[in-house]
Amino acid sequence: MAKKRRKVRATFRKHHDAAQRDRRLTRTFELEGADATADVERGERLSGKGRLTRHRTVADAEIVEDESGRLVLPDVDKRTCLLGRVLRVQGLVSRVLGDNGRLYACATRQLLKQLATDLRHVVAAGDRVWIRPEGKPPSDGSPQEGIIERVEPRHGVLSRTSRGRQQLIATNVDQIVVVASAAEPRLKPNLVDRYLVTAEKTGLRPIVCINKVDLVEPSDLVPIVGVWSQLGYRVAPVSATTGAGIGRLREQLKGTQTVFAGQSGVGKSSLLNAIEPGLALRVQHVSAESQKGRHTTTTAELYPWGDPGAGGLLVDTPGIRSFELWDVIPEEVAGYFRDIRPYVSQCRFPDCTHTHEGFCAVKDAVADGWIDVRRYESYAQIRSGE
Numbered sequence: 001m002a003k004k005r006r007k008v009r010a011t012f013r014k015h016h017d018a019a020q021r022d023r024r025l026t027r028t029f030e031l032e033g034a035d036a037t038a039d040v041e042r043g044e045r046l047s048g049k050g051r052l053t054r055h056r057t058v059a060d061a062e063i064v065e066d067e068s069g070r071l072v073l074p075d076v077d078k079r080t081c082l083l084g085r086v087l088r089v090q091g092l093v094s095r096v097l098g099d100n101g102r103l104y105a106c107a108t109r110q111l112l113k114q115l116a117t118d119l120r121h122v123v124a125a126g127d128r129v130w131i132r133p134e135g136k137p138p139s140d141g142s143p144q145e146g147i148i149e150r151v152e153p154r155h156g157v158l159s160r161t162s163r164g165r166q167q168l169i170a171t172n173v174d175q176i177v178v179v180a181s182a183a184e185p186r187l188k189p190n191l192v193d194r195y196l197v198t199a200e201k202t203g204l205r206p207i208v209c210i211n212k213v214d215l216v217e218p219s220d221l222v223p224i225v226g227v228w229s230q231l232g233y234r235v236a237p238v239s240a241t242t243g244a245g246i247g248r249l250r251e252q253l254k255g256t257q258t259v260f261a262g263q264s265g266v267g268k269s270s271l272l273n274a275i276e277p278g279l280a281l282r283v284q285h286v287s288a289e290s291q292k293g294r295h296t297t298t299t300a301e302l303y304p305w306g307d308p309g310a311g312g313l314l315v316d317t318p319g320i321r322s323f324e325l326w327d328v329i330p331e332e333v334a335g336y337f338r339d340i341r342p343y344v345s346q347c348r349f350p351d352c353t354h355t356h357e358g359f360c361a362v363k364d365a366v367a368d369g370w371i372d373v374r375r376y377e378s379y380a381q382i383r384s385g386e
């Protein structure tokens with residue numbers, strides 16, 4: 001059944017001449033993630049009322065023009081709306097932590113959905129949003145309802161490609177803590193390198209966190225830690241059991257949105273609890289819950305911790321499996337190895353894989369000791385897709 005469209009007229013600023021009008025019509029939306037130019041061109045109508053007033057109907061609601069002529073959503077009414085952060089999106093409902101410290105269960109404004117090319121991308125965990133609370137806070141303590149009116153511009157987008165489409169996993173992410181363990185299970189540097197490739201690709205600041213240092217001699221770790229440090233990666237040796245290094249790690253998380261990733265058994269849960277008591281339990285609860293739910297695959301949850309504003313943590317759990325980001329194609333891998341990248345352009349063959357070719361500058365650099373042998377092996381392994 002065809003849906004009947006409600007036409008809402010918007011008044012534009014006055015005093016545009018015809019030439020300006022033409023140019024302005026081709027402007028694109030500045031809304032993050034919204035590629036809505038086509039919608040505008042199809043949906044808009046200009047009134048014949050001359051220069052003084054201009055009305056335009058786009059989809060179901062009004063779009064306004066800002067000072068520089070860009071089309072934007074109208075400003076939210078700051079007397080009735082408040083800023084918050086999306087903790088989780090499940091189906092049509094987003095859980096938002098308002099800056100007032102209260103939780104809201106929010107639907108998304110219809111217009112925002114129409115501006116986005118893919119419904120699932122309208123709102124993602126980590127988004128800063130303006131919400132309009134509705135009704136009264138329920139007396140049973142469950143979250144008050146609200147409407148997401150606007151999504152603020154994003155940075156640090158964590159996404160993956162699925163069936164040719166980009167899926168947002170989380171936004172406004174600053175860094176990734178790659179958790180490994182010094183022992184039990186033994187350290188797997190190649191796995192850490194793999195996460196580092198992801199960090200390079202997504203532009204997230206990586207911290208290599210080596211847990212369970214209480215199980216080894218500190219000197220055992222020096223060679224491997226040295227290689228990463230020399231490449232400019234921050235390394236945090238810690239022990240969730242003894243508390244060693246936890247204070248410093250906590251400092252590096254403050255005021256950021258950080259992804260925690262790593263194999264199970266390395267002590268992620270213990271680490272979360274060392275950072276803030278009770279945090280691991282919250283994660284386990286949600287992980288178990290999402291394994292049952294239908295909307296599991298793209299669900300990521302942001303866990304606020306510490307004082308308000310201390311930041312949020314996104315945790316990669318088996319139940320959520322959000323951070324499988326290995327959609328790096330083989331040809332890209334060398335570019336994401338900081339130590340290999342500088343040599344690539346000196347290889348004889350432009351499509352050199354740096355594995356079996358002769359006259360390979362990368363292999364020469366390995367032979368001469370400029371590139372760490374283990375890092376090179378790690379490269380070859382990742383490139384071959386093992």
Ligand code: GDP
Nearest residue numbers: 211212239240241263264265266267268269270
């Ligand atoms: P997760 O699967 O990554 O969440 O790992 P857990 O936090 O459940 O920890 C796995 C095992 O490692 C548990 O038996 C923990 O007690 C142990 N563990 C965690 N952190 C440390 C640590 O710093 N030192 C030692 N010795 N054991 C740890």
Ligand code: ZN
Nearest residue numbers: 347352354360
């Ligand atoms: Zn080469």
